[in-house]
Structures are given as structure tokens and as C-alpha cells.
Amino acid sequence: MIAKKWRWSIYHIVAAGGAIVMIYPVIWLLMSSFKKSETIFTTSTQLIPAHWIWTNYSEGWQGIGGHTFGTYIYNTLVLVVLATIGAVLSSALVAFGFGRLNFRGKSFWFAIMMVTLMLPHDVTLVPQYILFSKIHWLNSIKPIVIPAYFGAPFFIFLMVQFIRTIPGELDEAATIDGCGKFRLFYRIILPLIIPAMATAAIFSFYWRWEDLMGPLLYLNKPSMYTVSMALKMYLDAETLSNWGAMFAMSIVSLLPVFAIFFFFQKHIVEGISTSGLK
């Protein structure tokens, strides 16, 4: 009995200790955002601020580059929502094709999709940029948003896996009732794969929200910048040593990510466990 208690204590000391070490940097960032800029590094080993201040948040929110941080959040949201809708809906269509229909060349295209899944995107970086510059899409969100409407291999794969678990009798019954393929997709399959679509939407949100490369290449005016780009501007202006505001806005930029994580944790964990999404 005593040995069991000991084991229990040691287990929780190790697990909780590890968890605290993992999360400590984020807490440090949060706590530092409530310290005066000039004291952040002189008191970097003291976690709790001696004097709590909110001015980093109000100053940070004033923004940088002539726009408030609200503008950057709005820009990011527009981009994220448009790209996510496109990626999820188009991926669902494609996944239905791969998961439920039989046609010649299906395994070929499925293999192509799996290769695309593993392809380093750096390979297409330069030619895509040239393509978008030729069709005058630079300085707009089009190069970031429009490709999302052509299906994302990760999400297609995730949804195909999910569709394959849905019993085929449903389709047969619907087909006997004279249901066309699109109606079958729209009426029967789509409502059933909502959990997989939710997982895809959450990951799309994360990747788009945190994306730096897209905005870095294609958005050249501060009025169009996303949160990632705004933070980069803070960093470029770091010589002003206004760390407080930069930390505060870093925290603000992470808040939506945390919020979604805590609300939809189940979807995320299942999504990763079943498909190996990053």
C-alpha cells in the first residue's frame, strides 16, 4: 500500500514537473508582458512581476507601422476564414471522390495526392511566386487564399480515412432511391463527415493563423499585414527595446490559438492520432 502511494507520488512529480518545464516559457512570456520593458530582463528569473502593469497591452494595441493591432487581427481573420472555407469544402468534395466512387485512374491520382502530401513546399515557392506575379496577383491575398480552394492533401487524406469508416449500405440505399452522386455526397456523406471537417478546419485555422511565408512573400503593404507580419515588424524595431509591447502582442496573437485548442481539444487529439497530422 505504501509502495503504491510512493509510486503514485513519484509518477505525478515526474509528469507534472515535465509539464511545467514544457509550459514555463509560455508562462514566462505571459508574466513578462505585465512587466515594465526595462525590468523584463533585469528580473528575467523572477516569474511574477513586482508591479503589474497593463500599459504594454494598450501600447502594443496602438500598433506599429501606422495601423492598430486590431487591423492586423482583422486582416488575418479574413485570410484565415476564406482559406479555411475553401480548403475544407474542396477537400470534402475530393475526399468523397476518392473514398466512395470508383473510376479509372483513381489509384493513380490517390498516389499522386500522397506524394504531394510529402512534397517539400520549397520546391514550388519560386515558380509559384513567378506565376502569381505574371497574373498580377502580388500585393493581394489571392495567392494565399485561392490555392486553398483546390483541396489540401492532408485534409483530403484525413477525410478519406473517415469516409471509409462509413458503412456502404447507406450509399446503396440512397442509390436505389434514385439519389444522384452529388445528392449522395451532399445529403448523406457530408453530414456524416462533419467531425473530420471540423478537425480539418481547426488545423487549417492554425496553419493559416501562424503562417509567415505567405504574407511575407505576397503582402507588401502594412495595411494588408497579418498578425505574424506585425510581430515581425515589432522584432525589426526591437532596438527601440519596447519588449513589453512586443511580448504583449505575442500573447494576444496566441490567444485565439489557445482558445480553439481548449474548446476543440478532442477533435485535435483524434485528428492527430488517426491521421498523423502535424
Place this chain on the structure above:
Amino acid sequence: MRAVFKKDLAGYAFISPFVVGFLVFTFIPILASLYLSFTDYDLFTTPSWVGFDNYNDLFTHDKKFWQSLKVTFLYVFIGVPLRLFFALMVAMLLNTASKAVGLYRTLFYLPSIIGGSVAVSIMWRNLYGDKGIINGLLEAVGLDAVRWFADPIAALWMLITLSAWQFGSSMLIFLAGLKNIPVSLYEAAGVDGANGIHRFFKITVPMLTPIILFNAIMQTIGAFMTFVPAYIISKGTGGPLDGTLLYSLYLFRQGFQFFDMGTASAMAWIMLIIVAILTTVLFLSSKYWVHYESKEG
């Protein structure tokens, strides 16, 4: 015959977004980058054919290219194993029925969710500042502070630790794999008198090898493309002394800071070939160390 054709038509109608997107945004660009890699092109004038010059220059004259390869290989081959090691250890730790496991899992996984963001790279940069918390810790245990931004090797460790910190998604995949190992295997081993370490190496690890392979491949490819931390932590320079000049960052600089699209394309193709070779080697090696249940017989 017509019915078959109709079936094909329906199938292609549904997968057409992917087919069109693949051709326009992936396949043609890849071919274009192969062509561009043999040209001199600055985006504004027409590309001029230079044969293998770009490749030749990279391999024989460009010290930074070799440096970026070296840094990237160190980053990948230290970072990925560390990540997988932590992922497996913590997954083992959390594979129990304790009520607190859900909370621990959340906390261990959280870094993976935020790890790719600019905010986290900014945070990491400041943890390692001259007066940052890492140096504070080093001094607290009686060691000397390290000037992380002055030494190329130390700077690379910033990136490697940031990568290792994000072991969460691999951990979740391992956890799912651990739950799928039949309890009967462990029970049988218990009867045979196998101890914990024995069970770990004779049952757990072999049963997980397919998942380890999958993780190793995906994480290696992902690590090869790492850009944001190197870009943010070095403020776009890859410094100090090119210590954080990861391959993607150097490619980006060639293309979009020096506007040398030909060299950037050549670099992209070299990367494609390296990643293809690594993936193939991992797959081929799996024959020797990955355990597939069907073979058990």
C-alpha cells in the same frame, strides 16, 4: 460502356479541384523550377540558359551553400531523434489510467500547436538573450552564461531545442499506438517473468516501429523545410556567422532577397532530391527494423 464512362466522369468531377490544383500549383511549377534551375533569372528580364552553372556554382564556389547544408543536417539529425525520443518517453509516461493524464497530455502537447508561430520564435529568442532565463538558469547552477547570439553552434542549439520542444504531435501518435498494443502480449511476457525494461524493448518498441517509421519520415521532411524559427531568431540573416542559416532560409534569401531565381530553383531541386533520398533510405531500412504483424505468422 457508357455506364463506365459516366462513372469516370462522376469520379473526376469530384476530384477535379485536386487534379486542377495539382497541375497548376504543383506539377507545372515543379517543372518550371527545373527549367529555371538551368537559367539566370532575376524576375524582371527574360531567363537566360546557363546550363549547369547554378549547380556548379553552388557545389564548388558557394561556401554558404555548404554551410546551410551542414547546419540543416545537424538540425534535422539531432532535432528529429530528440523529438521522437521525448515523444516516446512522455507517451510511455502518459499511457496510464490516471485521471490527471488528460491535463498532462494537454500541457505536453500545447507547444506543438503554437510552435510554428512568430510569437513563439520571438519568445525563444528572448529566453536565450544574454540576460534571458536560460542564462539565468546556467548561472544559478554555477555555470557560465553563454552568448547564444555570438556563437554559431550555440545559436543552432536554440533552433534544435525549439524543435525538440514541439514533440507533442508525435507523442499523441505514439500514445494512440501504445493503446493498440494488445494487453495479452504483456500478460504473456509477465508469465514468462520479463521485467519492465525487457518488456519495453521486446514488446513496446517492436510493436511501435511502424509508427516510429511514419513519424521519422514526416518529421524529417518537416524539419528540412523549417523556416520561421531561423528567420525570426536570426532576424532574417541566418547569423551569427551563418550558424542558423537553415536551407529554407538560404533558399528564400537567394530567391527573394538577392532575386537569383535560377540559384533558388537549383537549391529547391537539390532539396527535393535530398528529401527523396532520405525518405527512400528510411523506407528501405524499414525492412530491417520495422516489425509488421502479418510477418509474425
